[in-house]
Amino acid sequence: MEKLWSGRFQAQSEDWVNSFGASIPFDYQLAHEDIAGSIAHVTMLATCGIIANDEKEQIITGLESIDQQIAEGQFDFTLAHEDIHLNIEKALHDQIGPVAGKLHTARSRNDQVATDMHLYLKQQVGMIIEKLNNLQQVLVNKASQHVETLMPGYTHLQHAQPISFGHHLLAYYSMLSRDQARLTESLKRIDISPLGCAALAGTTFPIDRQQTADLLGFSAIYDNSLDGVSDRDFIIEFLSNSALIMMHLSRLCEELILWSSFEFQFIEMADQYATGSSIMPQKKNPDYAELIRGKTGRVYGNLFGLLTVLKGTPLTYNKDLQEDKEGMFDAVKTVSVSLDVMAGMIDSMAVNVETMEHSTEKDFSNATELADYLANHGIPFREAHEIVGKLVYSCIQQGIFLQDVSLSDYQAISPVIKADIYDVLASRTAMNRRNSYGGTGSQQVKDSIKRAQAALAK
Numbered sequence: 001m002e003k004l005w006s007g008r009f010q011a012q013s014e015d016w017v018n019s020f021g022a023s024i025p026f027d028y029q030l031a032h033e034d035i036a037g038s039i040a041h042v043t044m045l046a047t048c049g050i051i052a053n054d055e056k057e058q059i060i061t062g063l064e065s066i067d068q069q070i071a072e073g074q075f076d077f078t079l080a081h082e083d084i085h086l087n088i089e090k091a092l093h094d095q096i097g098p099v100a101g102k103l104h105t106a107r108s109r110n111d112q113v114a115t116d117m118h119l120y121l122k123q124q125v126g127m128i129i130e131k132l133n134n135l136q137q138v139l140v141n142k143a144s145q146h147v148e149t150l151m152p153g154y155t156h157l158q159h160a161q162p163i164s165f166g167h168h169l170l171a172y173y174s175m176l177s178r179d180q181a182r183l184t185e186s187l188k189r190i191d192i193s194p195l196g197c198a199a200l201a202g203t204t205f206p207i208d209r210q211q212t213a214d215l216l217g218f219s220a221i222y223d224n225s226l227d228g229v230s231d232r233d234f235i236i237e238f239l240s241n242s243a244l245i246m247m248h249l250s251r252l253c254e255e256l257i258l259w260s261s262f263e264f265q266f267i268e269m270a271d272q273y274a275t276g277s278s279i280m281p282q283k284k285n286p287d288y289a290e291l292i293r294g295k296t297g298r299v300y301g302n303l304f305g306l307l308t309v310l311k312g313t314p315l316t317y318n319k320d321l322q323e324d325k326e327g328m329f330d331a332v333k334t335v336s337v338s339l340d341v342m343a344g345m346i347d348s349m350a351v352n353v354e355t356m357e358h359s360t361e362k363d364f365s366n367a368t369e370l371a372d373y374l375a376n377h378g379i380p381f382r383e384a385h386e387i388v389g390k391l392v393y394s395c396i397q398q399g400i401f402l403q404d405v406s407l408s409d410y411q412a413i414s415p416v417i418k419a420d421i422y423d424v425l426a427s428r429t430a431m432n433r434r435n436s437y438g439g440t441g442s443q444q445v446k447d448s449i450k451r452a453q454a455a456l457a458k
């Protein structure tokens with residue numbers, strides 16, 4: 001098939017070579033953005049007197065009908081026309097004849113593809129922000145049901161201090177708030193129009209870049225044409241933000257997987273979010289949590305892939321830049337579905353409150369309480385730490401816990417210890433006394449929930 005740029009060529013590549021260079025197998029996803037960009041472009045060309053009004057009308061009518069065909073799945077994308085831009089231009093030509101050739105006046109595929117990517121990402125980032133919001137809402141709802149649910153707080157995956165399960169979930173709410181803020185902030189750099197930068201150097205035609213930017217809803221235009229066609233920072237930034245989101249989801253997945261193990265039994269995934277084994281009849285596996293954890297690797301890979309593509313490319317456009325797309329599409333898809341699956345898993349999981357609470361009672365996670373108690377009664381904290389450490393050691397020898405030590409034994413250790421120590425050592429007391437701002441005490445957790453709800457309502 002004759003190429004739209006074939007004038008200078010005598011021979012044609014074989015199909016398999018064409019297919020190596022083609023981006024249509026994936027950039028067809030930019031069809032709608034591509035057409036929107038073209039409509040804005042011809043509108044501006046007519047306003048600036050570069051093409052006639054009736055030519056503009058014919059082109060727009062043709063583009064709109066192609067947009068419709070694509071939306072209805074009636075459009076034949078062909079490898080012979082390399083990419084989405086040439087596929088649409090060729091179809092326009094077939095539909096309205098030679099006047100279609102005026103569309104590409106004062107434009108290049110270089111500013112065209114960059115425009116498409118900016119438009120696409122702006123929309124997708126908005127969608128991901130909504131999905132983040134939804135997951136945050138799910139976390140806050142779950143947290144509000146578990147303000148008073150005790151669980152062991154861990155450091156080094158060892159029982160550290162008793163905390164509220166709601167507090168634990170809200171930590172993820174906070175991470176996702178930062179993810180959301182980062183994405184929102186990045187919109188400033190996505191929401192910029194490269195259209196009119198042309199191939200690299202701008203154009204001799206008297207175009208109006210501000211008009212196309214306004215028509216497409218961009219807040220700004222690129223200042224430098226060379227930068228406009230070759231900048232892919234906004235995609236790298238998106239991939240980096242995506243990598244952070246996936247890292248957060250992956251940490252939560254790791255906890256969900258641990259918590260659903262036989263050893264923990266803190267939660268049970270809903271049947272809808274678990275899978276069975278083809279050989280072991282008893283199995284209920286947290287596959288989806290594992291998959292999100294696994295897919296995190298792909299998103300990191302996409303980030304590193306594009307950083308590497310860009311590092312050695314001289315200004316301005318190089319075909320290397322076509323490699324910006326698959327990773328971006330993949331990240332959009334992976335992040336979106338992972339956020340949805342995570343929301344479903346959290347919303348539907350059962351929490352074994354008793355098991356969780358019980359595991360804070362048969363441990364030494366109240367040792368800090370005893371040390372703080374001694375410190376409150378005038379014993380220097382370092383000394384208190386040493387006393388309690390020795391006591392923990394001796395309890396381990398006897399197979400008992402701090403709450404099992406008799407009052408007379410306590411008083412032998414230090415006369416400052418009174419009968420109120422048993423209440424102090426209770427895990428619920430330990431949790432609720434952590435009433436410092438942002439701590440796990442129920443008052444603090446309730447306040448955090450209120451702040452989160454207010455933020456989400458905005």
Ligand code: ARG
Nearest residue numbers: 023083109110113317321322
């Ligand atoms: N398919 C190309 C891409 O995705 C479009 C730009 C082509 N420009 C060019 N000068 N070959 O990057």
